[in-house]
Amino acid sequence: MSVTATNLVQGPATLYTGAFGATEPADSVVNTTPPASSWTDVGGTQDGFKLTVDQSYAELEVDQVVDRVGSRLTKRDFTVETSMAEPTLANLSIALNGGTSASGSGYASFEPSFASSATQPTYKALLADGWAPGGAFNRRMIVRKALSTDAVEIGYTKDKQTLFGVKFSGHYVSSSISPIHIVDQTS
Numbered sequence: 001m002s003v004t005a006t007n008l009v010q011g012p013a014t015l016y017t018g019a020f021g022a023t024e025p026a027d028s029v030v031n032t033t034p035p036a037s038s039w040t041d042v043g044g045t046q047d048g049f050k051l052t053v054d055q056s057y058a059e060l061e062v063d064q065v066v067d068r069v070g071s072r073l074t075k076r077d078f079t080v081e082t083s084m085a086e087p088t089l090a091n092l093s094i095a096l097n098g099g100t101s102a103s104g105s106g107y108a109s110f111e112p113s114f115a116s117s118a119t120q121p122t123y124k125a126l127l128a129d130g131w132a133p134g135g136a137f138n139r140r141m142i143v144r145k146a147l148s149t150d151a152v153e154i155g156y157t158k159d160k161q162t163l164f165g166v167k168f169s170g171h172y173v174s175s176s177i178s179p180i181h182i183v184d185q186t187s
Helices: 089-095
Strands: 014-019 045-060 070-084 099-104 107-112 124-132 137-148 164-170 180-184
Touching: 045 124, 070 089, 070 137, 089 099, 089 107, 089 164
Parallel strands: none
Antiparallel strands: 014 124, 045 070, 070 164, 099 107, 124 137, 137 164, 137 180
């Protein structure tokens, strides 16, 4: 058995959000922070960052063969999960897909959008920078069209940190643009 120790990866990722269609950093600058003009750092996270690709296949079969003859992809779901460790109103707005924010002398407020179900949601783009195999290299993961689709809980307890647990679902972009893009720094 041969193991390349530099291909083992451990460590956090930094999560950024941007508007759907935000200008993506070029692959050649994978080792630099994305521009603040397009991407906003959500701050600290807890319990890691997870990008999941769930694929469903339909079996092809015939009477004459006992083995699976082939398979066809019938559905694919992309999800991103993390817990935002900074329970700011800005992060609550991200977790609830927008709303109305206001501020004045000594206060800030937020109200989630209560639009009808017929209203188009405000999609966002997600960008996460983590570690890549090969040494001290960066991996950038971009989900181009995402929406927070799970319950958001705000808990205050004596012995636990307040977090915003979020689960974003990736969505189809177009016939020429993939929903996700992943690039590794190699040198």
